[in-house]
Amino acid sequence: MRALGPLFLAALLLALPAGAQEGASEPTPPAGAAVDEARTTARITYVSGSTVYLDAGSQQGLAEKMRLEVTKDGSVVAVLEVTYVSPSRAVCAILQGAEAIRAGDTVSYVSAAPAATSVVAPAAAGEVAPPPPAPARRPGDAGIHGRVGLRYLAVRDRTETGAEYSQPALDLRLDGPYLGGSPVGLKVDARTRRTYQTFADGSEANEGRTRVYAASLSWDDAVTPVRFTLGRQSSPELATISIFDGLLAEYASSNWSLGAFGGSQPDPVDFGYSSEIREYGVYHQVHGEPGSSRRWAVTTGLIGSYQESEINREFVYVQGRYTGPEFLVFFTEELDYNRGWKKDEAEESTFTSTGTFLSLQWRPVRVVTLRGGYDNRRNVRLYRDRITPVTEFDDAYRTGFWAGLLFRAGDRIQIGVDGRRSSGGDAGTADSYTLTFGMERIAKVVGLHARATSYQNDYEEGSLYSLDLDFAVGPRLNLGVSGGRRDATHLSGFETNDNLTWVSLDLDVALGRGWFGLFSLERSDGDVEAADQAYLMVTYRF
Numbered sequence: 001m002r003a004l005g006p007l008f009l010a011a012l013l014l015a016l017p018a019g020a021q022e023g024a025s026e027p028t029p030p031a032g033a034a035v036d037e038a039r040t041t042a043r044i045t046y047v048s049g050s051t052v053y054l055d056a057g058s059q060q061g062l063a064e065k066m067r068l069e070v071t072k073d074g075s076v077v078a079v080l081e082v083t084y085v086s087p088s089r090a091v092c093a094i095l096q097g098a099e100a101i102r103a104g105d106t107v108s109y110v111s112a113a114p115a116a117t118s119v120v121a122p123a124a125a126g127e128v129a130p131p132p133p134a135p136a137r138r139p140g141d142a143g144i145h146g147r148v149g150l151r152y153l154a155v156r157d158r159t160e161t162g163a164e165y166s167q168p169a170l171d172l173r174l175d176g177p178y179l180g181g182s183p184v185g186l187k188v189d190a191r192t193r194r195t196y197q198t199f200a201d202g203s204e205a206n207e208g209r210t211r212v213y214a215a216s217l218s219w220d221d222a223v224t225p226v227r228f229t230l231g232r233q234s235s236p237e238l239a240t241i242s243i244f245d246g247l248l249a250e251y252a253s254s255n256w257s258l259g260a261f262g263g264s265q266p267d268p269v270d271f272g273y274s275s276e277i278r279e280y281g282v283y284h285q286v287h288g289e290p291g292s293s294r295r296w297a298v299t300t301g302l303i304g305s306y307q308e309s310e311i312n313r314e315f316v317y318v319q320g321r322y323t324g325p326e327f328l329v330f331f332t333e334e335l336d337y338n339r340g341w342k343k344d345e346a347e348e349s350t351f352t353s354t355g356t357f358l359s360l361q362w363r364p365v366r367v368v369t370l371r372g373g374y375d376n377r378r379n380v381r382l383y384r385d386r387i388t389p390v391t392e393f394d395d396a397y398r399t400g401f402w403a404g405l406l407f408r409a410g411d412r413i414q415i416g417v418d419g420r421r422s423s424g425g426d427a428g429t430a431d432s433y434t435l436t437f438g439m440e441r442i443a444k445v446v447g448l449h450a451r452a453t454s455y456q457n458d459y460e461e462g463s464l465y466s467l468d469l470d471f472a473v474g475p476r477l478n479l480g481v482s483g484g485r486r487d488a489t490h491l492s493g494f495e496t497n498d499n500l501t502w503v504s505l506d507l508d509v510a511l512g513r514g515w516f517g518l519f520s521l522e523r524s525d526g527d528v529e530a531a532d533q534a535y536l537m538v539t540y541r542f
Contacts, residue, residue, distance in 0.1 A: 040056075040060060040061055040108070040109055040110070041106050041107065041108050041109075041293070042054045042055055042056035042060065042062075042068075042090075042106075042107045042109070042295075043055045043056075043104060043105070043106060043107070043295065043323035043328065044070070044101065044102070044103050044104060044105045044106075044107060045103060045321060045323070045328075045330055046103055046330075047101055047102065047103055051091060051092070051093065051094075052080055052091070052092040052093075052094060052101060053089065053090070053091055053092075054089065054090040054091075054092065054107060055089070055295050055297075055321060055323050056089070056090060056295070057085050057089045057090050058085045061109075062082055062085050062090045062109070063082065063085060064082050064083065064084065064085055064145075064175060064177060065081065065082060065145060066081070066082045066109060067079060067080070067081055067095075067109075068080040068081070068082065068092065068107045068108070068109045069107065069108050069109070070097065070100065070101055070105050070106070070107055071105075071106050071107075071108055072100070072105065072106070072411070077097050077100040077101075077440060078094065078095075078096055078097025078098065078100050078101050079094075079095045079096040079097065080092035080093065080094060080095060080107065081093050081095050083175070084175070099438075099440075099447050099449060099468070099470055100440050100447070103328070103359070103361070104323075104328045104361045104369070143176060143179065143180070144174055144175070144176040144179070144186065145174075145175055145176070145541075145542055146172070146173040146174040146175050146188075146541070146542060147171075147172075147173050147539050147540060147541045147542070148170075148171070148172055148173075148539070148540050148542075149170070149171045149172075149537060149538065149539040149540075150168075150169075150170055150537070150538045150539075151168070151169040151170070151171070151193075151535070151536065151537045152166070152167070152168050152169070152534075152535070152536045152537075153165075153166065153167045153169075153533070153534070153535050153536075154166045154167075154533070154534045154535075155531055155532070155533045155534075156531060156532045156533075157529075157530070157531050158525075158530040158531060158532060159529065159530050159531075160200075161199075161200035162198075162200060163197070163198060163199055163200055164196075164197070164198040165195070165196070165197050165198075166195075166196045167193055167194065167195045167196070168193065168194055169191060169192065169193035169194075170191070170192050170193070171189075171190065171191040171192075172188065172189075172190045172191075173188065173189050173190075174186060174187065174188040174189075175187055177218075177220070178220075183219050183220055183221040184217060184218070184219060185217065185218040185219075185220060186216075186217055186218075187214050187215075187216050187218070187233070188212075188214060188215050189212070189213040189214035189215075190210070190211070190212045190213070190214075190215070191210070191211050191213070192208070192209070192210040192211070193208070193209055193210075194206060194207070194208045194209075195207050195208075195209070211271045212232060212271065213232070213243060214231075214232055214233060214234075214243075215231050215232045216229050216230060216231030216232055216233045217229070217230055217231055218230070225251050225252050225253055226249070226250070226251050227249070227250045227251075227252070228247065228248070228249050228250075229247070229248040229250075230246075230247050230248075231245065232244070232245050232266070233246075233248060235248060235259065235261060235281075235283070243265075243266060244261070244263040244264065244265055244266075244279060245263045245264050245265075245266060245273055246261060246262050246263015246264060247261065247262060247263065248260075248261040249261070254289075255286065255287060255288075255289070256284070256285060256286045256287070257284070257285045258282075258283075258284050258285075259282065259283050259284075260281070260282045260283075261280070261281055261282075262278075262279070262280045262281075263278070263279065264276070264277060264278045264279070265277040265278075265279060265305075276307060276308065277305060277306070277307045277312060278305070278306050278307075279303065279304060279305040279306070280303070280304050281301055281302055281303035281304065282301065282302055283299055283300065283301035283302075283317070284299070284300055284301075285297055285298065285299040285300075286298055293324065293325060294322070294323070294324040294325075295321075295322070295323045295324070296320075296321065296322040296323075297319075297320070297321055298318075298319070298320045299317075299318070299319040299320075300316070300317065300318050300319075301316070301317040301318075302316060302317075303315055303316075303317060310340075310341070311339065311340050311341065311342055313336060313342075314336065314337045314339070315334050315335060315336045315337060315354065316334070316335045316337065317332070317333070317334055318331075318332070318333045318335075319331065319332045319333075320332075325363075326362060326363050326364070327360075327361065327362055327363075328359075328360070328361040328362075329358075329359070329360055329361075330357075330358070330359045331357065331358050331359075332355065332356070332357045332377075333353065333355070333356050333357075334353070334354045334355035334356075335351055335352070335353055335354070336351065336352045336353075336354045337350065337351060338350055338351065338352060355376065355377040356374060356375070356376050356377070357373070357374070357375050357376075357377055358373050358374045358375075359371075359372075359373040360372050360373060366408070367407060367408045367409070368405060368406070368407055368408075369405065369406040369408075370403075370404075370405050371403070371404055371405065371406065371418075372401070372402060372403035372404070373401065373402055374400070374401040374402075375398060375399055375400065375401070376399055376400075377399070389464075389484065389486055389500060389502055389524070390451075390464070390466055390484065393453075393464055393486065397420065397422040397430055397432055397455070398422070399422055399423060400420055400421045400422035400423050400430075401420070401421055402418055402419065402420040402421075403418070403419055404416060404417050404418030404419060404434075405417055411440075412439055412440040412442070413437075413438070413439050413440075414436070414437070414438040414439075414440075415435075415436070415437055415438075416434075416435070416436040416437075416438075417433075417434070417435055417436075418433070418434045418436075419431075419432070419433050419434075420432045420433075420434070422457075429457060429458055430455055430456065430457035430458075431455065431456055431457075432453055432454065432455035432456075433453065433454050433455075434451060434452070434453040435451070435452045435453075436449070436450065436451050436452075437449070437450045437451075438450075445471060445472050446469065446470070446471055446472075447468075447469070447470035447471075448467075448468070448469055448470075449467070449468040449470075450465075450466070450467050450468075451464070451465065451466045451467075451484075452464075452465050453465075458491075459490060459491060459492070460488045460489060460490045460491055460498070461488075461489055461491065462486065462487045462488035462489060462498075463486070463487050464484065464485075464486045464487075465484050465485050465486075466482065466483070466484030467482065467483055467484065468480065468481075468482040469481045469482070476509055476510040476511075477507075477508075477509045477510075478506075478507070478508050478509075479505075479506070479507055480504075480505070480506035480507075480508075481503075481504075481505055481506075482503070482504050482506070483501070483502060483503035483504065484501070484502055485499070485500070485501045485502075486498075486499065486500045486501075486526075487499050498526065498527055498528055499526055499527050500524060500525070500526035500527075500529065501524065501525050501526065502522060502523065502524040502525075503522070503523055504520060504521060504522035504523075505520065505521045505522075506518070506519070506520045507519045507520075511538075514540050514541045514542055515538070515539070515540050515541075516538070516539045516540075516541070517537065517538050517539075518535070518536070518537040518538075519535070519536050519537075520533075520534070520535040520536075521533070521534055522534075522535075
């Protein structure tokens with residue numbers, strides 16, 4: 001079987017227990033039991049589009065479907081919903097206030113109370129002892145939940161080529177951590193799309209593509225510290241592994257965890273199952289006490305990848321993170337071990353550093369945050385709903401090191417200054433300087449974000465300016481207006497300059513309890529490109 005497509009998804013759904021489709025309420029505490037409403041805090045370690053990553057997990061009282069609040073200076077500026085939880089990490093979707101969220105922000109929540117411990121009296125002589133009570137499911141686990149999304153992207157080239165591009169897409173995500181109250185869990189993440197293109201010569205082409213990013217079953221009885229996951233998945237502690245088809249086993253205690261996995265990489269062309277490249281690995285993590293105001297964790301891993309019994313890659317992975325009241329540190333390192341043909345033909349040394357990332361933040365006083373970092377990781381293709389001139393610019397100048405500071409004036413104004421030396425990308429060595437200004441929810445209605453960047457690389461020099469305005473039209477409706485200009489002058493003096501202006505309009509609306517809609521229009525005009533882009537998304541969460 002070369003592809004994991006709709007038939008495989010249907011088979012997974014049909015295999016679910018009968019009660020898996022029905023919701024269940026959270027267990028009610030016994031009469032007289034005290035409910036701890038003390039709020040716990042966590043830190044945001046990374047933000048990618050509409051996804052937020054936290055430095056806390058189930059060991060700190062987080063559970064899927066929980067609502068969290070992002071706070072700044074005592075005020076709530078955004079709301080998140082937990083979509084995935086591991087013992088020490090959590091992934092969240094942004095429900096409100098996306099423009100106000102930054103790495104290092106504080107998230108507060110009411111910790112999910114652990115299940116009460118029952119004491120069973122010993123049986124009298126001749127009596128049969130009653131069975132121990134069944135373990136209660138974790139709060140928030142209520143059968144299957146997830147989302148179904150319909151997306152449509154259309155692009156029309158307004159230059160002489162007259163080319164057109166359209167792409168309808170459908171995505172499905174299912175999460176069932178404890179199906180029907182059993183230890184069995186399910187995770188599915190599938191996306192399908194069809195692309196229609198009209199070229200400059202009038203010819204047409206269309207292509208369909210289905211990708212399954214997750215299709216796994218897990219076993220976790222919520223009592224023992226052991227968890228197994230089988231199927232298409234990714235390791236939550238080793239992000240560099242990406243997606244694999246195989247088995248993952250994890251053991252998690254209060255202060256450390258140990259995991260091992262084995263499987264194969266999907267086919268690079270159709271993303272179906274393939275046994276051509278196999279990979280294996282182990283990892284170990286130690287971390288601080290759950291609930292501490294100073295959180296830290298260190299993860300180390302050994303990973304090997306092999307193609308047709310030949311060495312593809314063998315490397316050591318190290319990740320460290322620390323979050324506290326004043327400091328935030330995140331560090332990853334990949335160190336390749338070269339032997340055999342890799343050392344003789346490709347590398348000259350036994351060990352090669354192939355991916356380093358370091359991010360630092362220090363807040364010496366409440367109103368000032370100093371930040372810096374270094375990034376020489378190889379480029380990876382990201383799944384994005386939409387690409388803008390700003391995201392394209394930042395991707396081109398991502399590699400390198402940077403430093404800057406963020407100044408907060410009151411509760412709603414932020415001013416940032418950053419300098420970056422980039423290298424290794426398509427643009428070559430480059431220096432850039434960026435000034436940002438943000439004003440959060442003026443009169444709880446208007447938000448403003450502005451950016452100015454000046455840069456110079458080996459081939460050109462230029463600037464980038466952008467302005468974003470966000471209007472809270474009502475409790476369920478937001479209107480965004482943005483635009484910008486990029487000016488680029490080639491240093492050779494012989495090539496056409498690459499100047500570009502753009503303007504966009506975004507409208508997002510909450511259509512009831514589970515429905516969410518987004519509509520966006522963008523027009524760009526430049527020396528070498530001019531296009532109109534429309535994007536529509538409708539998502540139902542259940």
